[in-house]
Amino acid sequence: MDVAAATKLGAGIAVIALAGVGIGIGNIFSALVTSIARNPSARDQVFGLGILGFALTEAVALFALLIAFLILFT
Amino acid sequence: MAAAAADHAAPTIDALSQFKLEPLGFIGGAVNFTQANLLMVIGSALVLALLYYGSKPRAVVPGRLQAAAELAYDFTYNMAVEQIGPEGKRYFPFVFTLFFFVLMGNMLGLVPFSFTYTSHIAVTAALAILVIVIVTAVSLIEHGWNFFTYFFPSGAPVWLAPLIVPIEIISYLSRPVSLSIRLFANMVAGHVMFAVFAAFIVMMGSAGTFGIAAAIGPLAVNVVLMGFELLVAALQAYVFAILTCIYLHDAVHLH
Numbered sequence: 001m002d003v004a005a006a007t008k009l010g011a012g013i014a015v016i017a018l019a020g021v022g023i024g025i026g027n028i029f030s031a032l033v034t035s036i037a038r039n040p041s042a043r044d045q046v047f048g049l050g051i052l053g054f055a056l057t058e059a060v061a062l063f064a065l066l067i068a069f070l071i072l073f074t
Numbered sequence: 075m076a077a078a079a080a081d082h083a084a085p086t087i088d089a090l091s092q093f094k095l096e097p098l099g100f101i102g103g104a105v106n107f108t109q110a111n112l113l114m115v116i117g118s119a120l121v122l123a124l125l126y127y128g129s130k131p132r133a134v135v136p137g138r139l140q141a142a143a144e145l146a147y148d149f150t151y152n153m154a155v156e157q158i159g160p161e162g163k164r165y166f167p168f169v170f171t172l173f174f175f176v177l178m179g180n181m182l183g184l185v186p187f188s189f190t191y192t193s194h195i196a197v198t199a200a201l202a203i204l205v206i207v208i209v210t211a212v213s214l215i216e217h218g219w220n221f222f223t224y225f226f227p228s229g230a231p232v233w234l235a236p237l238i239v240p241i242e243i244i245s246y247l248s249r250p251v252s253l254s255i256r257l258f259a260n261m262v263a264g265h266v267m268f269a270v271f272a273a274f275i276v277m278m279g280s281a282g283t284f285g286i287a288a289a290i291g292p293l294a295v296n297v298v299l300m301g302f303e304l305l306v307a308a309l310q311a312y313v314f315a316i317l318t319c320i321y322l323h324d325a326v327h328l329h
Contacts, residue, residue, distance in 0.1 A: 051309065052313060052316060055313040058260075062256070062259040069089065069266050073087070073088075
């Protein structure tokens with residue numbers, strides 16, 4: 001296998017981590033929707049927490065994406 | 075990049091050269107004053123100008139600029155006090171400075187032909203190390219030697235200490251790493267995505283009439299991405315500031 005093909009494969013494998021991140025973000029927003037539906041008056045407090053959780057989870061996705069970019073472009 | 079270009083003759087995507095630092099002019103070259111430093115100066119000047127001209131009128135019914143300045147002040151003040159507690163008042167200036175420095179870096183980076191200084195790990199790591207040094211110093215000053223009980227939560231069985239203490243120390247030391255890499259990775263990923271889709275536009279545009287029609291696709295993606303990046307820019311500044319507040323809360327209250 002030549003290096004160019006291995007690079008492309010490596011970048012593809014690096015972003016498999018995004019599957020877990022997808023599940024995580026889905027969980028966060030399902031919990032957010034459920035909690036707001038149960039207690040709409042808590043929306044302001046819960047929304048900030050949900051966004052914080054989303055940002056922390058999304059960071060994991062970006063680590064994987066960054067590795068893929070580094071493999072592809074450097 | 076160069077190696078990949080040599081391997082195959084297909085048009086390549088030069089996504090990382092946008093993060094290259096360029097010294098500005100002769101004087102800039104002599105003291106290593108790059109476009110990143112220029113953007114930092116502009117960002118700080120904008121925040122200072124907002125606060126100066128916003129608080130100048132001191133009207134009871136605020137004008138637009140004063141309302142914006144008060145909004146910025148209130149937002150970070152509430153964040154600091156809600157997260158840290160009443161002691162948050164003391165650390166509010168630090169949180170405010172961090173939040174707006176990062177926010178300006180992220181936002182100014184979205185202006186075409188400008189530069190995102192938060193996309194450099196050197197900048198974000200310096201900020202994160204500053205945060206962790208200040209948090210540790212605050213904790214040591216507030217609690218003295220009691221600070222080290224932070225690494226062993228009260229109530230845990232003593233025989234678990236060899237397991238818990240290293241984990242707590244590692245998690246404490248990994249804070250600046252995750253704090254800096256989160257911001258830097260977000261900014262780099264966003265701007266690389268811009269560059270990749272912009273390169274798709276050029277590639278399709280060079281493929282004849284059908285290609286030009288199809289190039290509307292990546293152009294639309296880039297427009298949507300710009301909106302998404304505005305969200306990410308504000309969100310990451312918020313996350314950076316709120317994590318600083320959470321760390322300061324731990325430092326002041328020790329768990």
